[in-house]
Amino acid sequence: MISLQNIEKVYRTNTVETLALNSISLDIAKGEFLSIMGPSGCGKSTLLNIMGLLDQPSKGAIKIADQKTDHLSDKQLANFRNQKLGFIFQSYHLINDLQVLDNVELPLLYRSGSAKERRKLATEALEKVGLANRIKHFPNQLSGGQKQRVAIARAIVGRPEIILADEPTGNLDSAMGNEIMDILMQLNQKDGTTIVMVTHDENMAHKTHRLVRLFDGSQVQ
Amino acid sequence: MFKHLFKLIWNKKKQNFLLMSEMLFSFLVLFAVFTLLVYYYNNYKKPMGFEYKNVWVVNYNNAYKATNTDSLTQFYETLRQNLKALPDVKEISFCSDNVPFSQNTWQGSVNYKGNPVGGVNQYTVEDSYKNTMTAELLEGRWFNKGDVAAKNRPIIISSDLKEKLFGNERAVGKLVGDGDQPGHDKNAMKIIGVIQGVKAKGDYAPAGYAVYHRTDTGSFHSLGKIMVQVTPGATAAFEARLYKTLANYMKDSNVEIEHLTSKRKDINYFTLVPMIVLLIVGGFLVINVALGLFGVLWYNINKRRGEIGLRRAVGATGNSVSSQLITESMILATLSLILGTFFAIQFPLLNVFDLPASIYIVAIFCSIGFIYVLVFLCSLYPGKQAAAIYPAVALHEE
Numbered sequence: 001m002i003s004l005q006n007i008e009k010v011y012r013t014n015t016v017e018t019l020a021l022n023s024i025s026l027d028i029a030k031g032e033f034l035s036i037m038g039p040s041g042c043g044k045s046t047l048l049n050i051m052g053l054l055d056q057p058s059k060g061a062i063k064i065a066d067q068k069t070d071h072l073s074d075k076q077l078a079n080f081r082n083q084k085l086g087f088i089f090q091s092y093h094l095i096n097d098l099q100v101l102d103n104v105e106l107p108l109l110y111r112s113g114s115a116k117e118r119r120k121l122a123t124e125a126l127e128k129v130g131l132a133n134r135i136k137h138f139p140n141q142l143s144g145g146q147k148q149r150v151a152i153a154r155a156i157v158g159r160p161e162i163i164l165a166d167e168p169t170g171n172l173d174s175a176m177g178n179e180i181m182d183i184l185m186q187l188n189q190k191d192g193t194t195i196v197m198v199t200h201d202e203n204m205a206h207k208t209h210r211l212v213r214l215f216d217g218s219q220v221q
Numbered sequence: 222m223f224k225h226l227f228k229l230i231w232n233k234k235k236q237n238f239l240l241m242s243e244m245l246f247s248f249l250v251l252f253a254v255f256t257l258l259v260y261y262y263n264n265y266k267k268p269m270g271f272e273y274k275n276v277w278v279v280n281y282n283n284a285y286k287a288t289n290t291d292s293l294t295q296f297y298e299t300l301r302q303n304l305k306a307l308p309d310v311k312e313i314s315f316c317s318d319n320v321p322f323s324q325n326t327w328q329g330s331v332n333y334k335g336n337p338v339g340g341v342n343q344y345t346v347e348d349s350y351k352n353t354m355t356a357e358l359l360e361g362r363w364f365n366k367g368d369v370a371a372k373n374r375p376i377i378i379s380s381d382l383k384e385k386l387f388g389n390e391r392a393v394g395k396l397v398g399d400g401d402q403p404g405h406d407k408n409a410m411k412i413i414g415v416i417q418g419v420k421a422k423g424d425y426a427p428a429g430y431a432v433y434h435r436t437d438t439g440s441f442h443s444l445g446k447i448m449v450q451v452t453p454g455a456t457a458a459f460e461a462r463l464y465k466t467l468a469n470y471m472k473d474s475n476v477e478i479e480h481l482t483s484k485r486k487d488i489n490y491f492t493l494v495p496m497i498v499l500l501i502v503g504g505f506l507v508i509n510v511a512l513g514l515f516g517v518l519w520y521n522i523n524k525r526r527g528e529i530g531l532r533r534a535v536g537a538t539g540n541s542v543s544s545q546l547i548t549e550s551m552i553l554a555t556l557s558l559i560l561g562t563f564f565a566i567q568f569p570l571l572n573v574f575d576l577p578a579s580i581y582i583v584a585i586f587c588s589i590g591f592i593y594v595l596v597f598l599c600s601l602y603p604g605k606q607a608a609a610i611y612p613a614v615a616l617h618e619e
Binding site for chain 2: 045046049052054055074075078079081082083087089093095097098102105106107109110111115138154158
């Protein structure tokens with residue numbers, strides 16, 4: 001599903017050159033639930049951003065769903081992200097000025113489809129994460145766990161094949177973290193969604209199919 | 222997407238309030254400036270109503286001590302003959318002090334069937350005035366010697382006054398009163414002609430309402446100006462000769478010769494200076510508003526980097542992010558303009574300042590156009606900057 005070959009990422013300033021990722025090669029199968037672990041600053045999020053086509057590698061090739069992504073234009077990349085990928089972030093990234101339902105509808109705004117259809121899909125996604133009764137709420141009226149569930153609903157509303165989750169339980173207590181993990185596992189098992197999750201939590205990581213460890217930008221496991 | 226943006230704007234109404242107020246305030250100031258500009262331009266487009274080139278004004282103070290009216294008339298009739306005998310003089314006409322392009326004004330009222338019209342300029346002129354000033358007669362005739370015996374005092378009115386009093390009806394032959402009370406109707410004056418309105422206060426002022434009265438035998442007591450139409454080639458040497466002739470004849474008077482071309486320039490300058498000052502003040506204000514808008518939009522975009530990163534992640538292109546931010550600004554401008562137009566439209570509805578509604582309407586459209594262009598230009602660069610935000614970086618910052 002996702003194939004990374006010799007991925008390198010170098011951040012350059014006028015005086016300093018930092019190697020964030022060093023020759024990472026990784027193949028993630030369709031329907032796999034993979035977790036990435038490693039100490040802070042080891043390049044986990046950078047790797048996830050590269051997989052999510054939010055960042056470009058300095059070297060190497062990425063193939064997602066059998067499609068090479070090197071030479072895609074900004075418009076093609078945006079369309080690819082919209083159709084194939086769902087994102088979940090540690091800090092939720094909900095728009096506080098929009099109601100829960102409008103937040104979940106957001107990816108659908110960049111596709112064709114009627115408002116009625118968007119509403120239906122968003123409501124279904126919220127039902128899936130158990131927040132159908134909160135559609136009129138604003139994000140600041142929700143708990144951390146609820147916010148993350150809204151973010152998951154937003155990630156799955158477009159029915160992407162891949163979900164990329166950057167420390168989805170990082171801001172939550174263990175009970176809420178487990179709730180979120182259960183939802184992700186259900187999405188993986190029931191819908192066959194491929195999930196790549198960055199985490200610091202060993203317990204969460206061990207619930208996934210495979211664990212990849214990074215250290216100083218290199219894959220160590 | 223529009224519905225989504227409206228929702229976003231509505232839910233952020235408190236944050237958007239200041240920005241909208243700024244746009245509203247700019248609209249109102251621009252509306253005032255444009256109203257003035259359109260008003261001046263409309264006046265400028267209209268004909269002057271007479272030919273001012275080659276017309277000189279002789280100012281004199283009536284210092285001749287006549288024992289009776291006849292000798293006074295004789296004195297000035299002789300002067301007329303002397304002046305007309307000069308080679309470059311084509312026509313001359315004695316008239317009241319309120320000549321075109323002077324600061325002198327004499328206003329009164331007229332009423333027709335009990336409906337008074339105020340602010341009517343009153344001019345006392347001779348039969349030769351029309352030819353001296355090359356005034357354009359639109360209806361009826363100019364004064365002649367036969368008017369001495371008229372039952373009702375004959376008057377000639379300007380086209381604007383005719384329109385005000387009678388609309389599209391013919392004015393010649395109608396009787397009007399010379400005051401603002403219905404009782405004044407007994408001093409009825411008969412309209413014998415209508416002339417093209419004369420822009421007596423320069424190119425940028427309206428012609429306004431005017432009534433021309435014919436001089437009578439006693440008029441020389443109150444007249445103080447002579448309009449002299451000269452040939453196009455009249456030189457300074459001729460002006461000196463004219464002055465000498467006048468000064469020698471009216472020994473006790475202070476004589477001064479002015480050209481209507483320079484008087485026009487002076488009075489136009491008098492009108493233009495406040496307009497230029499207003500334009501400069503308005504220009505600075507617009508620059509301030511533009512900088513303010515630019516700053517606020519820039520600040521908003523920096524505050525919304527996380528949101529922009531998220532939109533990019535879920536499928537927005539750089540261009541669509543830029544378009545979204547510009548559209549948001551334009552929607553905010555539209556909301557401000559709806560409110561602003563509501564206030565501005567009261568001016569023609571309530572007939573404030575007695576200006577034609579078309580001036581306000583044009584000014585409203587100009588202001589709306591200006592605000593849209595201003596907001597578009599001010600949001601263009603911040604929008605482009607937003608499009609250049611790197612999603613990975615913006616999402617990481619949050």
